[in-house]
Amino acid sequence: MTAQTAKVVLSLDAEAASSLKDGVHFKKSAEDGKCYIIYKNGKSLRACKNQCKHQGGLFIKDIEDLDGRTVKCTKHNWKLNVSTMKYVNPPDSFLQDELEVEILDNGGFQLVELNPVDPWLTDPREPLELQEGEVKVTYLTHACMELQLGELRFMFDPWLKGPAFARGWWLLHEPPADSLDRLCAADLIYISHMHSDHLSYPTLKVLSERRPDVPIYVGDTSRPVFWYLEQSQVKLTNINVVPFGVWQNIDEHLRFMILMDGVHPEMDTCIIVEYKGHKILNTVDCTRPNGGRLPEKVDLMMSDFAGGASGFPMTFYGGKYTDSWKEQFIRNERKKLLNYKALLVKSLQPRIYCPFAGYFVEAHPSDRYIKETNVKNSPENLNALITKHAPDIKTWTPKPGAVLDLGLALRDPMSSEAIINPPASAQISKDSWDFDLYVDELNSAISSEIFKHQSWIQFYYTWAGFKHYNLVVRMIESDDNFEPLTDGYDYLVDFLDLSFPPTRPDREHSYVEIKNRIGVMRHVVLHGCLWDDLYIGFQNRISRDPDVYHHKFWNHFQTELPLRGPDWDQFLQQLLLRLGIRSMRGTVLMLLGAWILLNSAASSVKLPEITDRTFIDECVREHNKARSSVIPPASDMLYMTWDEALAITARAWAKNCEFKHNIHLFEVHRMHPKFSSVGENIWTGYPPSSFSVVKAMDSWISEKKDYTYQSDTCRGVCGHYTQVVRSSSYKVGCAVQLCPSVAHFYDGEGALFVCNYAPVDWSTKHPYQSLGAPCSGCEGTCEEKLCRSQERDAEKSYNWTPDWDPALPGNEKSRPSYVAILVFRPLALLFTFLTAYAVHYKYPNTFCYD
Numbered sequence: 001m002t003a004q005t006a007k008v009v010l011s012l013d014a015e016a017a018s019s020l021k022d023g024v025h026f027k028k029s030a031e032d033g034k035c036y037i038i039y040k041n042g043k044s045l046r047a048c049k050n051q052c053k054h055q056g057g058l059f060i061k062d063i064e065d066l067d068g069r070t071v072k073c074t075k076h077n078w079k080l081n082v083s084t085m086k087y088v089n090p091p092d093s094f095l096q097d098e099l100e101v102e103i104l105d106n107g108g109f110q111l112v113e114l115n116p117v118d119p120w121l122t123d124p125r126e127p128l129e130l131q132e133g134e135v136k137v138t139y140l141t142h143a144c145m146e147l148q149l150g151e152l153r154f155m156f157d158p159w160l161k162g163p164a165f166a167r168g169w170w171l172l173h174e175p176p177a178d179s180l181d182r183l184c185a186a187d188l189i190y191i192s193h194m195h196s197d198h199l200s201y202p203t204l205k206v207l208s209e210r211r212p213d214v215p216i217y218v219g220d221t222s223r224p225v226f227w228y229l230e231q232s233q234v235k236l237t238n239i240n241v242v243p244f245g246v247w248q249n250i251d252e253h254l255r256f257m258i259l260m261d262g263v264h265p266e267m268d269t270c271i272i273v274e275y276k277g278h279k280i281l282n283t284v285d286c287t288r289p290n291g292g293r294l295p296e297k298v299d300l301m302m303s304d305f306a307g308g309a310s311g312f313p314m315t316f317y318g319g320k321y322t323d324s325w326k327e328q329f330i331r332n333e334r335k336k337l338l339n340y341k342a343l344l345v346k347s348l349q350p351r352i353y354c355p356f357a358g359y360f361v362e363a364h365p366s367d368r369y370i371k372e373t374n375v376k377n378s379p380e381n382l383n384a385l386i387t388k389h390a391p392d393i394k395t396w397t398p399k400p401g402a403v404l405d406l407g408l409a410l411r412d413p414m415s416s417e418a419i420i421n422p423p424a425s426a427q428i429s430k431d432s433w434d435f436d437l438y439v440d441e442l443n444s445a446i447s448s449e450i451f452k453h454q455s456w457i458q459f460y461y462t463w464a465g466f467k468h469y470n471l472v473v474r475m476i477e478s479d480d481n482f483e484p485l486t487d488g489y490d491y492l493v494d495f496l497d498l499s500f501p502p503t504r505p506d507r508e509h510s511y512v513e514i515k516n517r518i519g520v521m522r523h524v525v526l527h528g529c530l531w532d533d534l535y536i537g538f539q540n541r542i543s544r545d546p547d548v549y550h551h552k553f554w555n556h557f558q559t560e561l562p563l564r565g566p567d568w569d570q571f572l573q574q575l576l577l578r579l580g581i582r583s584m585r586g587t588v589l590m591l592l593g594a595w596i597l598l599n600s601a602a603s604s605v606k607l608p609e610i611t612d613r614t615f616i617d618e619c620v621r622e623h624n625k626a627r628s629s630v631i632p633p634a635s636d637m638l639y640m641t642w643d644e645a646l647a648i649t650a651r652a653w654a655k656n657c658e659f660k661h662n663i664h665l666f667e668v669h670r671m672h673p674k675f676s677s678v679g680e681n682i683w684t685g686y687p688p689s690s691f692s693v694v695k696a697m698d699s700w701i702s703e704k705k706d707y708t709y710q711s712d713t714c715r716g717v718c719g720h721y722t723q724v725v726r727s728s729s730y731k732v733g734c735a736v737q738l739c740p741s742v743a744h745f746y747d748g749e750g751a752l753f754v755c756n757y758a759p760v761d762w763s764t765k766h767p768y769q770s771l772g773a774p775c776s777g778c779e780g781t782c783e784e785k786l787c788r789s790q791e792r793d794a795e796k797s798y799n800w801t802p803d804w805d806p807a808l809p810g811n812e813k814s815r816p817s818y819v820a821i822l823v824f825r826p827l828a829l830l831f832t833f834l835t836a837y838a839v840h841y842k843y844p845n846t847f848c849y850d
Contacts, residue, residue: 014107119245130407162202168537262291306358528565646733
């Protein structure tokens with residue numbers, strides 16, 4: 001099977017090509033009427049589709065751009081610099097997918113679209129006739145569907161109880177009374193993404209108590225779908241992360257394939273289910289599912305329809321954001337979404353279409369304003385539009401408990417027996433919700449010990465890890481009506497240097513002011529939740545100056561926060577160490593404080609040595625896991641094994657406790673006795689106890705979301721990821737060092753992790769080749785899409801020490817010593833406390849505080 005297909009989408013003859021002047025040009029194909037954008041600069045040509053990557057809007061020339069390089073989307077005013085193919089509004093957001101420009105011998109040129117092979121065409125199956133009752137689709141509520149496929153039951157996105165997005169969304173429909181029983185009887189479950197209206201922990205808690213081993217399937221997104229599972233304390237034991245675009249065979253008749261979203265590949269997915277050759281496509285919430293390339297003429301297609309599922313513009317105030325402006329904006333957006341969905345359905349021509357995944361309501365009394373103004377599309381309106389443009393497509397608008405018999409519907413789309421509606425007595429819409437139960441749980445965070453100390457602010461935003469961005473944010477804790485609380489926090493965060501100034505800086509900067517409901521904000525901070533609970537859940541109010549969307553900021557706090565929450569136990573311990581014991585009314589408290597300080601100072605985290613087999617195996621396993629799961633698949637990826645000399649080199653450099661690359665990296669044979677070219681990745685973190693191979697590797701591999709293989713471009717930092725997946729490197733050696741401080745990064749105890757790689761071929765454009773099936777471009781046996789060779793994979797011993805190793809005589813350099821930390825500091829602390837105790841004994845009121 002070839003790795004990709006090439007399609008000529010536009011051709012210009014020599015006369016048309018020579019007539020192009022420098023600047024932006026819009027050209028329409030005579031064959032299909034589609035429009036393309038061409039940018040010319042001298043002899044250089046770049047081209048792309050006339051389609052915004054955000055939500056598929058069309059571009060027009062930007063009259064405000066005097067340089068003639070920018071186009072503006074008619075949908076949300078996003079701007080694209082066609083000379084660089086980077087979006088400039090919002091800044092630091094997406095890269096546009098480019099078309100190949102092929103110059104022809106006759107002086108003309110053509111635009112070529114390179115596409116991977118549609119994965120669902122792999123191993124095609126002829127549809128078999130479905131018997132009555134063999135395939136039934138039951139709508140439960142919101143995005144939750146149950147598919148009966150022969151003897152098996154497959155359930156999608158079960159949100160059956162509790163709110164979503166903190167307390168912002170509540171179920172509009174009343175699920176059937178037996179819906180939780182149906183969930184616990186399912187044979188397999190698909191969860192499309194991590195948003196809480198699809199991944200509902202209150203719902204899954206019930207499942208975990210009754211059937212924790214039900215197979216649950218999710219896509220291999222860069223932000224793991226179940227990243228919050230450990231913190232949630234929900235116990236599920238059979239979660240399966242599957243690669244994109246690969247059939248998952250359940251039995252001889254049933255298989256499914258998960259696809260990623262083209263706009264939000266870090267989190268959104270969709271699914272194709274095939275039973276006896278009949279396909280069901282569920283695009284869920286994907287903005288551009290699979291980059292806009294989907295199977296045509298499926299038997300049943302399902303998608304969202306509602307709109308109104310974002311904090312923008314309902315939570316914004318000031319400037320243009322009046323109620324009338326919002327009303328007009330929402331009306332236009334709803335219309336655009338209806339037209340987009342209708343055209344998508346028309347282009348794909350499914351036999352049956354069902355709109356779902358939009359039945360939520362802002363039911364809490366405090367959100368009455370949102371409920372009344374955030375008007376959503378109705379599925380009936382969407383189906384009417386589809387019927388108008390594509391009358392041959394049957395539409396289905398189910399109520400909770402409604403059942404579609406797919407076999408009957410395919411044989412006779414007009415059959416009244418194909419659809420069974422719920423009884424007339426069934427309750428369709430909810431009329432009550434357990435507000436207090438869930439709101440009280442959120443508000444319990446307000447009284448947490450950490451918020452008694454203002455230093456939580458610096459600790460939290462340091463943990464969040466977002467900086468070097470010229471944005472100042474004012475965070476204000478408010479009541480339910482978004483009135484600032486007199487005893488709540490009100491502070492500034494300057495993300496340029498991650499400082500917390502009392503007033504806005506004098507330099508030119510962007511400014512955002514956010515009022516957050518105190519209970520939800522503190523819950524988010526306490527548990528390390530993503531800010532979707534605040535933003536999508538309508539739990540804040542936002543103003544900004546200038547009125548610019550800061551994609552990089554919001555994307556970080558909505559999708560890229562660390563996978564593990566803040567270590568608040570460590571925060572309180574550090575606070576105690578920093579402030580000392582404020583109250584010493586009794587000897588017990590004083591001695592306890594001394595014990596805590598001594599124990600903290602004297603104890604040292606044990607980090608693995610380079611000879612630790614568990615450490616070695618984990619390093620090798622995590623690297624090969626990343627290498628075998630690259631997208632698109634690699635045709636020449638070598639299996640990676642441990643190299644002792646590389647590990648020795650990594651250890652020697654890590655001893656310097658500096659967060660910078662090895663200065664000898666490009667000096668031949670000063671990094672390895674055999675390999676002349678060596679690569680390197682470094683990671684650091686604090687406290688040292690936070691280190692794990694998986695955590696460090698995840699930080700490197702997470703960069704793949706910013707890397708575009710086709711153009712070999714990066715919209716952020718990608719070098720760590722491309723080093724991990726560089727096919728030419730088949731040896732790795734790593735070391736982790738405990739450091740009193742890490743120069744250029746953190747003035748405190750931390751762990752420094754270094755990995756070296758060999759050999760490294762820097763001459764290739766891409767880190768690996770994707771020119772055929774896995775392993776087709778390398779020698780050896782193929783295992784998990786990696787080429788293995790007994791000779792190449794063998795581990796060797798080296799009598800090797802790099803001549804610059806700081807442990808060698810003459811190479812020593814001045815750096816912090818653990819002798820002071822482990823010996824002298826505890827002795828000094830002990831002396832201090834003994835002195836304090838003596839003074840307290842003789843003058844008992846000296847350390848008394850009111």
